[in-house]
Amino acid sequence: MQSPDPHLPHALSSGPEGADAPAGPVRVIAVASGKGGVGKTSVSVNLATALVNAGQRTLLLDTDLGLANVDVMLGLTPTFTLADVFADRCELRDTVIECPNGLMIVPAASGKRHMTELQPSQHVGLVHAFSELDLDLDVMVVDNAAGIADGVLTFCQAAQDVIVVVCDEPASVTDAYALIKVLSRERGVxxxxxxxxxxxxxxxxxxxxxxxxxxSARFLDVTLNYLGAIPRDEWLRRAVQRQEAVVDVFPSAPSSVAFRDIARRSRQWQSPSGARGHVEFFLERLVAPAATRGAAA
Structure with a gap:
């Protein structure tokens, strides 16, 4: 079957297939940074693992499409990645890896330069494809590439919450501000x-x-909330070397305590009550409950 959109592979096209998406909204948290090298993927991996350990059914999506490393950080060898989906070699659901602790992962590819050159419509197509993904989920954590490329902006816009990771370097703070500015002014975050x-x-x-x-308060119309801090931690470095999440392998480490606190705070954020009127992950799961409430009224 041909995709209705020539820019999208069949596996990412909308259609009647997969129309029986399960009810119930999924909270989507995008993790991003202006500058690379600030530990963003480590934050994504450990936040997602801490959420699983707290009883949340969690999917970790790697959208660093050309230099993915979530699978490397957890010692996984994917059979399929998002590159295979865009090449029509598999469906999106075929990429899902379930880890022993229950965390589900959708891996991207590393070293695939063409994946960094996708069209904006293809980024939107990937977002829409999650409406048809038949998984029982409470939350999805999206690990973005660093910077302000179109894919980063789209995936952050499509999430309910955006976490921007910064470290104590002038370039990190400057680039974080640049990312927040573009998200606010161009994508309405x-x-x-x-x-x-x-x-x-x-x-x-x-x-x-x-x-x-x-x-940000001086120049932007955006609200910043302080989520907390992850300390420098030798145990975290050891966990990275072992290709495991620190919250699993060294649960009493200072960084593990901090990640569990971050996960606890994120669970207290208000759940999405309905669609917001733009591109969103799991859109059909947001629309269906809202429609049900409207019919009941």
């Missing part, structure tokens, strides 16, 4: 959670947040 990573203590993390908040 009005609320951003800021997470300080690789800091000495909470005081240093709060100071980083305040730097970012001062300049």
């Amino acid at each position: 009005s609320r951003v959670q800021v997470l300080a990573n690789q800091v000495q203590d909470h005081r240093e993390g709060k100071q980083l947040f305040e730097k970012l908040e001062r300049v």
Whole structure:
């Protein structure tokens, strides 16, 4: 069958197939950063693992489409990745890996330059494809590429919440501001959670947040919330070397305690009550409950 959109493979096209998507909204949290090398993927992996450990049915989506490393961080060898979906070698559901702890992962590909050159319509097509993914989920964590490429902006726009990771480097704060500015002005993102990573203590993390908040409050119409800080931790470095999540392998480590706190805070965020009128992950699951409430009224 040919895809209705010539830019999209059949596996990402909308249609009657998969129309029986399960009811119930899925909270989607996008993790992003302006600068690379701030530990964004480690944050995504450990946040998702902490959510699973707290009883949340969680999917971790790697959207660093050309330099993916979620699978590497967890020692996985995927049979299929998103590159195979776009090449029509498999369906999106065929890429899902279930880890022993229950965390589900959709891996991207590494070293596939053409995956970094997808059209905006293909990014939107990937978002829409999740409406047809038949998985029983509470939350999805999206690990984005660094920077302000179209895919990053689209995947952040399509999430209910955006976490921007910063570390104690001037370039990290400057680039985080640039990302927040573009998300606010071009994609209508009005609320951003800021997470300080690789800091000495909470005081240093709060100071980083305040730097970012001062300049954002002056020039942008966006609300920044301080999500917390992840400390520099030798146990986290060891977990990375072992290709395991620190919250699993060293649960009493300072970074593990911090990640569990971040997961607890994220569970307290207000759940999506319905569609917001633009491209969104799991859109049909947002529309269906809203329609049901309207009919009941």
